[in-house]
Amino acid sequence: MSTLIALIIVGPLLASAIGLVCGSRQRLRDVVTVGALAGATAMAAWLLAEVERNGTVVLRVGGWDPELGVVLVADLFAALILVVALATILVVEVYAIGQRFTAWGANPQLAGPLLLVLTTGVSLAILTGDLFTLFVGFELILVSSYVLLTHQGRRGQIRAGMTYVVMNLFASTLFLFGVAYIYAATGTVNMAYLAERVPELDQGARLGIGLWFLVVFGTKAAIFPLFSWLPDSYPTAPTTITAVFAGLLTKIGVYVIIRFHTLTGMEDLGPVILVVAGVTMLVGVAGALAQGDVKRILSFHIVSQIGYMLMGLGLFSVAGVAGAVLFLVHQIPIKTVLFLVGGLIEEETGTSSLDKAGGLVATAPFVALLFALPALSLAGLPPFSGFVAKLALVDAGISEVATPIVVVSLVASIFTLLSMAKIWLGVFWGSPREDTKPAPTAAHVGGHRLMMSSTALAVAGTLVIAVLAGPLWRMSERAATDLLSPEVYVEQVLQ
Amino acid sequence: MSVALLFAVSGLTSVGIYLITARSLSRIVLGFSLLGHAAVLALLAAGGPAGDAPLADHASIESSANPLPQALSLTAIVISFGLTLFLLALARRQHVLTGDDLVEDDIEDQRIAHLEEVELGSEHDLSDKELDGEDADS
Known part of the structure; x- marks a missing residue:
């Protein structure tokens, strides 16, 4: 079974190399890219089924002892997030193939292979069992994201790319310093050994490590006050790239925060995390209300939603962490879908600005439907997945008597709905402006159909999450129980 | 050490x-x-x-x-x-x-700086190109 883990990581990387030497044979590259992503997704689903039935799968790379070598660990939490993440990337790649016939498409010779490198980084960051491989996984994600963000070389992209790269590079350097500190304090970078040794350190060193890594991972996850690079850089990239970034990069940051801070038993940091979570929700949603562009509104919402996941972690109870896990599962596809719809809006109206677009309900009712469903889900209205996830978090908050954060989260939800209504008013109602729409060609129409159907598929996927809320919740609860008792993880990795 | x-x-x-x-x-x-x-x-x-x-x-x-x-x-x-x-x-x-x-500067900073200029009575109009330079150039 552990071979699956290796294949999930190596497969996309190999496909990326093949994609790069394909040159101008675009069809072949598409087949390889989609094939690799579909294969990885299928294997991840198989892995999840296996983990669900028989427990954690551990791969010791090269047969080395965990003390010396690299271990890759697929527990329930990792396998669950991995499936959702890979499936999301697959949908985006199909959308990207459709979008290349339009003015907003990314350069296909680069985008496919780089997306595969990013996929490898995502899988590695999710599955890794030691801190340094996590660093390498992050770097894989970031380096490919730097290039994806700036490869068209437009002025806005370079401007935003510079801030993005400098911020993330700084966080990576801090990560490296953190690895040095933690190695000096404990003599290991393996997470299972860290789970044993960090709680034995004295209070000061332990909290120092916890806060340091909260800052490091928090910069990647865009928590308050480390988020300012995100709403500025994400909207400048081609839609498909932004969609992947929005759905995955920050969520991997959150995933790692949850993993690291539960494993090393940082319950004392709970109140700090809760305060950060509350401010992140409010500042993100306030920023979204002030914007006049679909992509920028959605980018601020990424920040706001990060707060909810941190809220679940900050409670440090099984219900809270399970809520955070479920929220993560709901958030990865929903955020991606909303950006994909943002791309469709650009496609239909020629702009993503609220002032310039209008009347899409009349001219493209299907796009309106595709926007409305995930938007209501994001705001947390029943019967969508967002409602289920938020209900779980609020419920956990109430049972922990953390009233302030519960109130803040509900207020932020109302504002989320308000800003979704703002997009609806600006883009879908009002009078249509057909003059901005470029004239379609035959290839254009085919590509457009592909974009539509992949978005529709993804929207259907988010609805499935709502339908499967019961089993998913039970799975999240099991994952959270394991996360909050690190000795389970330690035993499984070191046995 | x-x-x-x-x-x-x-x-x-x-x-x-x-x-x-x-x-x-x-x-x-x-x-x-x-x-x-x-x-x-x-x-x-x-x-x-x-x-x-x-x-x-x-x-x-x-x-x-x-x-x-x-x-x-x-x-x-x-x-x-x-x-x-x-x-x-x-x-x-x-x-x-x-x-x-x-x-x-990022777009938000540019916008705020512009608001300040408007309050001070400066006449110059902020065109789209300055704010969302993404579409306008290349």
Whole structure:
């Protein structure tokens, strides 16, 4: 079974190399890219089924002892997030193939292979069992994201790319310093050994490590006050790239925060995390209300939603962490879908600005439907997945008597709905402006159909999450129980 | 732990931080190189006392240095080398586009600065090009 883990990581990387030497044979590259992503997704689903039935799968790379070598660990939490993440990337790649016939498409010779490198980084960051491989996984994600963000070389992209790269590079350097500190304090970078040794350190060193890594991972996850690079850089990239970034990069940051801070038993940091979570929700949603562009509104919402996941972690109870896990599962596809719809809006109206677009309900009712469903889900209205996830978090908050954060989260939800209504008013109602729409060609129409159907598929996927809320919740609860008792993880990795 | 290493780490870190607060990307690149070195030295210092080269048939386990941080350092050095090149490429592209390599304000800052100008009665109109430069150029 552990071979699956290796294949999930190596497969996309190999496909990326093949994609790069394909040159101008675009069809072949598409087949390889989609094939690799579909294969990885299928294997991840198989892995999840296996983990669900028989427990954690551990791969010791090269047969080395965990003390010396690299271990890759697929527990329930990792396998669950991995499936959702890979499936999301697959949908985006199909959308990207459709979008290349339009003015907003990314350069296909680069985008496919780089997306595969990013996929490898995502899988590695999710599955890794030691801190340094996590660093390498992050770097894989970031380096490919730097290039994806700036490869068209437009002025806005370079401007935003510079801030993005400098911020993330700084966080990576801090990560490296953190690895040095933690190695000096404990003599290991393996997470299972860290789970044993960090709680034995004295209070000061332990909290120092916890806060340091909260800052490091928090910069990647865009928590308050480390988020300012995100709403500025994400909207400048081609839609498909932004969609992947929005759905995955920050969520991997959150995933790692949850993993690291539960494993090393940082319950004392709970109140700090809760305060950060509350401010992140409010500042993100306030920023979204002030914007006049679909992509920028959605980018601020990424920040706001990060707060909810941190809220679940900050409670440090099984219900809270399970809520955070479920929220993560709901958030990865929903955020991606909303950006994909943002791309469709650009496609239909020629702009993503609220002032310039209008009347899409009349001219493209299907796009309106595709926007409305995930938007209501994001705001947390029943019967969508967002409602289920938020209900779980609020419920956990109430049972922990953390009233302030519960109130803040509900207020932020109302504002989320308000800003979704703002997009609806600006883009879908009002009078249509057909003059901005470029004239379609035959290839254009085919590509457009592909974009539509992949978005529709993804929207259907988010609805499935709502339908499967019961089993998913039970799975999240099991994952959270394991996360909050690190000795389970330690035993499984070191046995 | 070696005091010399400690001083080297703190010196490199302070100069590096000073440089990355600059506006020009070429200074930031230099800053990151120094910070990268500082982080690698910190990793080495974390590995315990110095010793013989950790080769299997040349040193005993007692007398050799800790090889793990060295392996980690190598990886980190390679990554920071690649990223330095990427930053330089960005600086070059910015130079081609704007004639300098300065990191510009983000859109929100530009908007707020503009609001202030409007309040002061300055007449100049903020065109789309200034605000969302993404679409207007290339």
